[in-house]
Amino acid sequence: MVRTQIQLTEAQAEELRCLAARKKVSMAEMIRRAVDAVIQSDGTIERNELIQRARSALGRFHSGYHDLAVNHDRYLEESFSE
Secondary structure, three states, X not given: OXXXXXXXXXXXXXXXXXXXXXXXXXXXXXXXXXXXXXXXXXXXXXXXHHHHHHHHHOOOOOOOOOOHHHHHHHHHHHHHHO
């Protein structure tokens, strides 16, 4: 392992202490887990995840307009000009 030093705000340190105590692990272990999660996700949402989220939203919302796909710009303009 490589030793490193970080600075946390008081609030971060307190929340981290509480979380580590609840999980019965050290603060260092919690930080390592957080770093692993960031490295694994690369800080971005994977393309497949975005596609899945978009597909799950299909058909869930209704505007009441039957021509929204064709006239969406007009409806947006009307709603922002009011």
